[in-house]
Amino acid sequence: MLLNIYDFTTLTTAIHIWLTAHMNNTMVMLSEMAIVGLCTLTFFVVLCLILVYMERKVSAFMQIRLGPNRVGPWGTVQAIADTVKLLLKEGLTPDGADKLLFNFAPILVVAICFAAMAPIAFGKGLTIWNINIGVLYVSAISSVGVIGILMAGWSSNNKYSLLGAMRSGAQIVSYELSVGMSVLAIVVLSGSLNLNEIIQSQENGWWIFKGHIPAIIAFIIFIIASTAEINRAPFDMAEAESELTAGFHTEYSGMKFAMFFLAEYVNMFIVCAIGATLFFGGWMPFHIGGLAAFNNIMDYIPSPIWFFGKTFALIFLIMWFRWTFPRLRIDQLLTLEWKYLLPISMINLLLVTLIAIMGWYF
Numbered sequence: 001m002l003l004n005i006y007d008f009t010t011l012t013t014a015i016h017i018w019l020t021a022h023m024n025n026t027m028v029m030l031s032e033m034a035i036v037g038l039c040t041l042t043f044f045v046v047l048c049l050i051l052v053y054m055e056r057k058v059s060a061f062m063q064i065r066l067g068p069n070r071v072g073p074w075g076t077v078q079a080i081a082d083t084v085k086l087l088l089k090e091g092l093t094p095d096g097a098d099k100l101l102f103n104f105a106p107i108l109v110v111a112i113c114f115a116a117m118a119p120i121a122f123g124k125g126l127t128i129w130n131i132n133i134g135v136l137y138v139s140a141i142s143s144v145g146v147i148g149i150l151m152a153g154w155s156s157n158n159k160y161s162l163l164g165a166m167r168s169g170a171q172i173v174s175y176e177l178s179v180g181m182s183v184l185a186i187v188v189l190s191g192s193l194n195l196n197e198i199i200q201s202q203e204n205g206w207w208i209f210k211g212h213i214p215a216i217i218a219f220i221i222f223i224i225a226s227t228a229e230i231n232r233a234p235f236d237m238a239e240a241e242s243e244l245t246a247g248f249h250t251e252y253s254g255m256k257f258a259m260f261f262l263a264e265y266v267n268m269f270i271v272c273a274i275g276a277t278l279f280f281g282g283w284m285p286f287h288i289g290g291l292a293a294f295n296n297i298m299d300y301i302p303s304p305i306w307f308f309g310k311t312f313a314l315i316f317l318i319m320w321f322r323w324t325f326p327r328l329r330i331d332q333l334l335t336l337e338w339k340y341l342l343p344i345s346m347i348n349l350l351l352v353t354l355i356a357i358m359g360w361y362f
Contacts, residue, residue, distance in 0.1 A: 164247025
């Protein structure tokens with residue numbers, strides 16, 4: 001196997017050794033945290049620019065039009081122009097708003113996105129924090145995001161913002177159950193909560209193939225429920241521009257609004273990264289058990305390319321949802337979860353458990 005030819009552990013270890021040789025332990029820890037923070041922040045900014053451009057081009061493709069094509073080559077600088085515009089806009093705080101919570105809400109939402117990124121493996125040996133309960137950590141951290149949304153809606157002193165925030169709370173709490181069940185299906189099959197160990201368990205085949213039909217059902221439920229959890233259309237009842245003007249961020253402008261905008265796209269990336277990790281092997285190349293020559297050829301492709309290729313394929317799928325299906329009503333949205341997705345998820349989890357106990361997976 002050639003799987004180790006692009007192992008980033010060598011690079012990260014070399015950086016740690018160099019820092020250790022020149023600093024004391026406290027400064028090494030602080031320096032490494034600063035490097036990771038700077039890299040993560042840069043990645044967030046670049047990622048948001050790419051996803052905004054991708055969103056516009058995908059929507060244009062779906063609607064048979066061009067999309068951004070004036071600012072920069074093929075409209076590639078349009079997202080940067082929008083960022084500059086938001087930076088120059090004045091940030092307003094409504095009369096009667098709770099100023100502390102109003103200003104803290106967007107910071108909290110973005111901070112949670114940063115924290116949820118920690119255990120994700122971007123490549124072999126390229127993980128910010130290799131925690132042994134990575135799946136549980138991401139589920140727990142991402143659940144806190146609804147607090148920021150509720151905080152924004154309540155502190156705005158606007159009935160539309162409050163209605164949007166309450167809808168978002170009900171929606172996220174409901175769909176987290178189905179997301180959790182679908183994630184548990186892969187945890188049961190792999191026998192681990194560590195994202196790196198789940199990736200390693202797919203060395204001879206991805207779980208979407210090895211787990212038979214229950215794994216496919218779990219993936220479908222995961223994509224649907226995750227789309228609802230991150231407030232993306234057709235489940236964007238928390239914003240619902242035609243009903244609630246803009247939902248929980250109606251009163252926000254300038255960079256405070258941009259932070260909610262950034263959080264939505266980063267959350268979409270995190271959801272797709274987790275989906276790619278659990279069901280499609282993360283950075284693991286496409287391997288077929290028993291075909292060593294084919295597997296060695298696949299290993300020549302760097303692991304980050306595999307990871308980002310799978311993740312962006314799922315992002316395209318979620319964008320496809322947005323520009324294909326009409327928005328649901330709030331009662332339809334909750335009915336879909338409680339009457340259909342949750343019962344199917346529970347039955348499917350029992351089937352996956354049976355498959356794992358009997359060893360019927362490949």
